Amino acid sequence: MSHQTGVSDESGELLTQLRDSVRQVIEGTGLLGAEDHIWKPSVELGWLLNAVPEELDGLGLGNTGTHAIHLELGKGLSGAPYLPATLAIDALCQSTLSDKSSWLERLTGGELVTAPLADGDLTLDDSQNLDGTLTAVQSADIASHVLAWTNNAEQLLIIALDQSGLEWQERKTWDETRRFYDVNLNALPLAKQTRLAQGSQAKDIVTRLLAQRDFALAADAVGGATALLAMTVDHLQTRVQFRRPLAMFQALKHRCADMKALTAASEAMLFDALHSAAPEQKATAAKHLACTSFAKVAEESLQLHGGIGMAAEHPCHLFLKRALLNVHLGRGGDMYEQLIAEAFLTGT
Amino acid sequence: MTAETETLRAETRAWLSRNTPAEWRQAMTNAEQERFVEVQKDWFGKLVEAGYATPHWPEGWPGGGRSLAEQKVIFEEVARADAPRLILYFVALYHAACTLFECGSDAQRDKYLPGILKGEIWCQGFSEPNAGSDLASLKTRAERKGDKYIINGQKTWSTMAQYADRCLLLARTDKSGVPQAGLTYLLLDMKSKGVSVRPISQITGDDEFAEIFFDDVEVSIDDRVGEEGAGWAVAQATLASERGLTLVELTQRMRYGLSMLAQTMKDQQRTSDSAILRDLGALIPKVDAACALADQYLQKRISDTEQAGDASIVKLYYAQTLREFVALGQRISGLEGQYHAGFMRGATQETGNWTLDFMNSYNWSIAGGSNEIQRNIIAERMLGMPREPKNWQLAEGQS
Numbered sequence: 001m002s003h004q005t006g007v008s009d010e011s012g013e014l015l016t017q018l019r020d021s022v023r024q025v026i027e028g029t030g031l032l033g034a035e036d037h038i039w040k041p042s043v044e045l046g047w048l049l050n051a052v053p054e055e056l057d058g059l060g061l062g063n064t065g066t067h068a069i070h071l072e073l074g075k076g077l078s079g080a081p082y083l084p085a086t087l088a089i090d091a092l093c094q095s096t097l098s099d100k101s102s103w104l105e106r107l108t109g110g111e112l113v114t115a116p117l118a119d120g121d122l123t124l125d126d127s128q129n130l131d132g133t134l135t136a137v138q139s140a141d142i143a144s145h146v147l148a149w150t151n152n153a154e155q156l157l158i159i160a161l162d163q164s165g166l167e168w169q170e171r172k173t174w175d176e177t178r179r180f181y182d183v184n185l186n187a188l189p190l191a192k193q194t195r196l197a198q199g200s201q202a203k204d205i206v207t208r209l210l211a212q213r214d215f216a217l218a219a220d221a222v223g224g225a226t227a228l229l230a231m232t233v234d235h236l237q238t239r240v241q242f243r244r245p246l247a248m249f250q251a252l253k254h255r256c257a258d259m260k261a262l263t264a265a266s267e268a269m270l271f272d273a274l275h276s277a278a279p280e281q282k283a284t285a286a287k288h289l290a291c292t293s294f295a296k297v298a299e300e301s302l303q304l305h306g307g308i309g310m311a312a313e314h315p316c317h318l319f320l321k322r323a324l325l326n327v328h329l330g331r332g333g334d335m336y337e338q339l340i341a342e343a344f345l346t347g348t
Numbered sequence: 349m350t351a352e353t354e355t356l357r358a359e360t361r362a363w364l365s366r367n368t369p370a371e372w373r374q375a376m377t378n379a380e381q382e383r384f385v386e387v388q389k390d391w392f393g394k395l396v397e398a399g400y401a402t403p404h405w406p407e408g409w410p411g412g413g414r415s416l417a418e419q420k421v422i423f424e425e426v427a428r429a430d431a432p433r434l435i436l437y438f439v440a441l442y443h444a445a446c447t448l449f450e451c452g453s454d455a456q457r458d459k460y461l462p463g464i465l466k467g468e469i470w471c472q473g474f475s476e477p478n479a480g481s482d483l484a485s486l487k488t489r490a491e492r493k494g495d496k497y498i499i500n501g502q503k504t505w506s507t508m509a510q511y512a513d514r515c516l517l518l519a520r521t522d523k524s525g526v527p528q529a530g531l532t533y534l535l536l537d538m539k540s541k542g543v544s545v546r547p548i549s550q551i552t553g554d555d556e557f558a559e560i561f562f563d564d565v566e567v568s569i570d571d572r573v574g575e576e577g578a579g580w581a582v583a584q585a586t587l588a589s590e591r592g593l594t595l596v597e598l599t600q601r602m603r604y605g606l607s608m609l610a611q612t613m614k615d616q617q618r619t620s621d622s623a624i625l626r627d628l629g630a631l632i633p634k635v636d637a638a639c640a641l642a643d644q645y646l647q648k649r650i651s652d653t654e655q656a657g658d659a660s661i662v663k664l665y666y667a668q669t670l671r672e673f674v675a676l677g678q679r680i681s682g683l684e685g686q687y688h689a690g691f692m693r694g695a696t697q698e699t700g701n702w703t704l705d706f707m708n709s710y711n712w713s714i715a716g717g718s719n720e721i722q723r724n725i726i727a728e729r730m731l732g733m734p735r736e737p738k739n740w741q742l743a744e745g746q747s
Contacts, residue, residue: 233731233732233733247733248733248734248737250736253723253728256726256731257723260661261665261668264665265637269636272643285633285636288629334626337626338625338629340633341626341629342629344606345610345625348607348610
């Protein structure tokens with residue numbers, strides 16, 4: 001075992017290769033790379049295989065691999081729907097669907113099954129019809145299906161996006177780095193959908209998916225905060241006022257040091273959670289800390305950039321908007337603190 | 349985690365469950381200082397006998413030769429058992445011993461280390477009234493006269509100096525050149541003629557610190573550690589000796605302390621107050637993160653991949669999180685928390701006596717390199733930001 005990664009040396013090497021491959025692509029596209037300039041390589045370079053276990057011919061790097069990729073994508077403010085795609089692939093892998101392997105082949109081959117990045121309100125009525133809205137569904141316009149689960153987590157489904165009773169429309173967010181859609185379901189017959197699991201099996205998989213979504217958002221936030229802090233320090237080193245670089249003023253240095261501590265703490269907590277005996281129990285805490293810390297770093301960074309931070313041409317605001325949105329994705333911004341506290345008090 | 353460290357963990361845990369003094373916090377509340385010293389001596393004796401006080405000493409010494417990973421296990425278990433901290437002996441066991449191991453002579457090791465195991469108490473004479481964060485500017489003089497140094501000056505914030513047998517003294521032998529270059533490291537007998545100690549009464553009611561005054565105190569040149577003028581480098585070794593381990597213990601203690609917050613919430617009937625719940629929910633991930641930072645920092649030391657500034661991040665984040673932690677306890681305890689519940693000698697940072705804890709939390713944001721100093725280190729050594737220009741001159745007559 002290696003101390004750095006907590007995984008075996010062989011998969012450690014695989015992980016390094018994977019991370020380097022993401023870095024290379026992101027460096028090529030620069031910040032805010034066009035969606036398909038990142039989505040295509042994530043298919044072609046096998047990033048999607050990361051979430052697939054070895055027995056299903058994947059890389060089997062699990063959370064550790066996903067975390068490394070999300071972190072790099074976060075640094076580059078990637079708009080590619082890598083997160084929902086990996087959720088759908090993981091749901092498939094966990095399911096007992098009979099034609100699982102042909103589905104997997106399609107999904108790792110570039111057909112997008114997207115997923116909601118926030119909690120929706122899907123219900124199943126007495127006549128076995130699905131109603132409700134799936135929210136924050138990323139890049140639905142280029143997807144064939146959407147992964148969905150009912151509120152009580154008893155039905156886990158893959159739903160085709162081109163069927164009657166289903167409508168989707170773009171919901172433009174302040175965050176310009178990703179595209180989100182609402183998907184409305186109106187009396188959609190359950191029988192016509194692809195069911196991955198139901199009952200307690202579905203509940204277990206949904207619990208796992210929620211944790212993975214939290215970890216992915218946390219990694220995205222750590223990546224974003226890391227890149228933004230570097231950009232901010234760079235700005236302070238370059239900008240001269242009162243005949244000295246702003247980076248020389250202690251008042252500003254101390255704020256950067258606090259941002260560094262916040263980012264390091266989020267990363268340490270995420271790493272610790274991913275390598276703990278029961279990662280799922282720590283997912284909400286890791287997500288909440290990383291996303292609120294990123295938001296704080298983004299808030300401070302804009303201030304430290306001064307006037308140029310308010311200019312649309314400067315990327316500072318892109319980080320801020322993505323950070324603010326990340327806080328509210330997943331279980332919902334205000335939900336996390338309550339969930340974490342209640343889980344703790346139940347355990348004492 | 350290896351099988352050996354897990355065996356050590358099980359042994360340590362079993363030993364602690366048999367030997368940790370019961371109800372020591374109650375016994376230490378409003379206790380006379382003599383009673384505190386007695387309890388510390390007793391606890392120290394037990395730990396030394398079992399080998400848990402000296403895991404960091406080299407092989408060949410009782411209890412010594414433990415790896416950093418093993419030392420970490422012991423600190424974690426001490427935190428888990430909520431055992432008293434060895435405040436009275438920490439300088440002797442860590443700072444004095446490690447300085448002697450790293451920079452002392454064989455004669456000095458033979459002379460002083462057995463005494464430490466027998467319970468001699470050491471204190472640290474570094475800080476001065478005008479040399480805190482700017483330690484290198486210290487002014488206590490050590491003048492060479494034949495085979496002796498003559499010491500004159502004043503030290504302050506010396507933990508438990510009123511009980512100390514010996515002192516690790518950093519004094520100035522040369523005023524010329526850069527401030528760091530003129531310092532010399534000496535081992536001073538606190539019973540020497542010309543030493544006087546005055547305890548500092550703290551805002552908590554305790555007096556863990558003292559001022560030390562030196563009036564023509566003689567120290568033999570045999571008690572100099574390292575060369576004359578090399579004191580700054582020796583002091584760095586002293587300060588580095590326990591780096592990481594203390595923070596592993598403190599962060600673990602903070603995590604266990606969360607149950608005290610839960611208890612206060614129950615006592616104050618605030619368990620369904622959603623404002624309090626949210627503050628608790630915001631705090632828990634920070635406590636977890638502080639533990640993870642300390643843990644990963646020590647892993648870096650073990651694998652020799654530590655970078656400049658890493659330790660500062662752990663300490664800064666711990667101090668900030670601790671303040672939030674005790675502030676929340678203080679808030680939940682309401683008016684009840686304002687009634688004087690007695691002070692507690694040798695209290696750890698989370699005692700459930702929240703107003704006391706709040707005051708005590710400043711120990712970690714001021715001592716051992718204040719938050720402001722840690723921020724400078726992080727900004728300059730990790731983020732590569734420049735130092736402040738050094739051309740400021742005090743006005744005539746100021747010093």
